[in-house]
Amino acid sequence: MVSELASRVLKGDHQALGRAISLVEDGGEEGRRLIRDLYPRTGKAFTVGITGPTGTGKSTLVDKIIEEYRRRGKSVGVLAIDPSSPYSGGALLGDRIRMMDHSLEREVFIRSMASRGDVGGLARAARNTIRLLDAAGMDVVIVETVGAGQTEVQVATAVDATVVVLMPQLGDEVQAFKAGFNEIADMFVVNKADIVNPAKTMFNVASGVQEKDGWRPPVLKTVALKGTGVAALVDALEKFGKFLDEHGLREERMRRRLEAELVEAAFSDFYNETVDRLKRDRQWHQLLGQVSKKELDPETAAGKLVKIIARLDASSNA
Numbered sequence: 001m002v003s004e005l006a007s008r009v010l011k012g013d014h015q016a017l018g019r020a021i022s023l024v025e026d027g028g029e030e031g032r033r034l035i036r037d038l039y040p041r042t043g044k045a046f047t048v049g050i051t052g053p054t055g056t057g058k059s060t061l062v063d064k065i066i067e068e069y070r071r072r073g074k075s076v077g078v079l080a081i082d083p084s085s086p087y088s089g090g091a092l093l094g095d096r097i098r099m100m101d102h103s104l105e106r107e108v109f110i111r112s113m114a115s116r117g118d119v120g121g122l123a124r125a126a127r128n129t130i131r132l133l134d135a136a137g138m139d140v141v142i143v144e145t146v147g148a149g150q151t152e153v154q155v156a157t158a159v160d161a162t163v164v165v166l167m168p169q170l171g172d173e174v175q176a177f178k179a180g181f182n183e184i185a186d187m188f189v190v191n192k193a194d195i196v197n198p199a200k201t202m203f204n205v206a207s208g209v210q211e212k213d214g215w216r217p218p219v220l221k222t223v224a225l226k227g228t229g230v231a232a233l234v235d236a237l238e239k240f241g242k243f244l245d246e247h248g249l250r251e252e253r254m255r256r257r258l259e260a261e262l263v264e265a266a267f268s269d270f271y272n273e274t275v276d277r278l279k280r281d282r283q284w285h286q287l288l289g290q291v292s293k294k295e296l297d298p299e300t301a302a303g304k305l306v307k308i309i310a311r312l313d314a315s316s317n318a
Contacts, residue, residue, distance in 0.1 A: 002030055006037040012137045021111055030105040036255035037130050038135040044253075045077070045134040046134060046241050050144040052181065054164035057191045061165060061224040062144050066102050068234045069140050075107035077133030077141040080125060081155075101182050102160055111248040112177050124265060127158045156184035157257055160250060163233070165189045166205065168198035182208055183281075185217050187236055193229070213249050215240065274309055283308050 005023075008016030015116055023031040050065075062078060069076050082308060102108040111133075113125065133141045145155050156162040188205050192197040198221050207210040207221045218236055222229035231241050244250035278284040292295040296304075 003037060004137075006034055009034075009038060009132060009136050010041060012106075017109055017132060017136050018111070020132050021113075021129050024132065025113065025125045027125070031128070035131060039131065042131045042134040045130075045138050045141045046237075047130055047134075047141045047143065047159040047161070048068055048237060049159040049162040050142060050165060050283045051153070051155045051162065051184075053144070053167075056165045056167045057224050058144055058146065058165050061189065061191055061222060061230070062142055063102070064222075064224050064227050064230040065106060065142065065234060067227070068230050070102075070105070070107065072234070075137040076102075076109075077130075077135060077136065077138035078110040079109070079133070079141070079143045080110065080112045081126060081143065081145045082112060103147045107261050109136065109138065123154055123158065124261075124268065126155075127261060130158060153180045157260055160244060160253065161237055163187050163189055165191050165239070166201060167192045168196040168201040182210060185209070186212075186215065186240055187217045187233075188219045189229075189233060190219065190221045191224050194223045194226070214247065215243055272311070277312050278305075278308070281308065281312065 005016055005020055008019050020034055023034055025031075048065075050062055052058060059080070062080075066076050066078065102110060111129065113129065130141050130143065141159075143155050143159055162184045164181045164187075166188060168190055188209070190201050190205070202219045202221060209217045209219070211217075220229060220233055220236060222233060224230065241250075245254070286303075287296070287301050289310070291298055291301045
């Protein structure tokens with residue numbers, strides 16, 4: 001079943017792609033086998049993260065970016081990440097209805113994914129979904145975040161280029177820098193530039209940008225609802241993609257991302273497996289009972305727990 005599904009994904013079958021993404025979201029063994037089969041066929045897509053504070057018009061901007069890439073003959077995959085549950089209908093926000101119209105196109109695939117408050121699990125599922133979209137032949141894969149918190153910044157750990165979207169309002173850029181966006185941005189976009197003169201915001205952002213690997217993030221302005229400035233944004237993304245390739249930075253960045261991913265995934269698996277085994281261990285229950293009865297403090301118990309885990313690990317490898 002998995003090998004057949006992988007074959008269909010490689011052919012760009014949208015139905016198979018949707019099923020494949022559900023498998024990796026569930027995090028089961030079938031999803032792992034699917035990624036194992038498809039991983040050698042990935043690495044061709046240019047991946048873009050669209051992030052920034054809530055209310056800056058990211059979904060509308062992504063909608064117009066899709067249109068622009070399609071005009072240039074590029075196929076586009078979109079992963080839209082929400083802080084809500086897909087079962088309540090919350091994973092498809094109202095602002096995304098226009099974007100979803102593109103999903104009827106053969107060369108566009110859009111998927112919404114709920115974070116469920118699990119940043120670590122989300123990052124893993126998102127990275128593997130990007131790989132599936134890549135394997136399905138998408139030239140460009142866009143990851144858009146909605147909401148606030150760590151997810152907004154973490155998108156940079158999964159993509160080639162990160163676009164931080166702001167809007168011209170008092171203090172917006174200051175809050176963005178405090179949230180860590182300055183460290184991850186490869187370019188800034190001041191959207192809704194027709195509401196308030198964006199000059200001050202653009203100046204403030206430009207004054208605070210940090211050059212990374214010889215690239216100074218540009219500060220662009222757009223009016224996404226009208227499509228104004230979107231072509232220039234895509235031009236800047238294509239220029240950045242060439243910059244990465246010409247300076248050997250794309251492979252270097254990918255290696256750094258993989259390093260972080262492997263450590264994160266290993267710790268996640270170790271944690272889950274260890275907790276399951278601990279709960280079946282007699283010493284764990286004794287230790288928990290001592291802490292609950294105030295016979296042992298949590299710090300001392302944690303030290304003892306390390307030894308229990310080491311013993312469990314040693315016995316499993318014996």
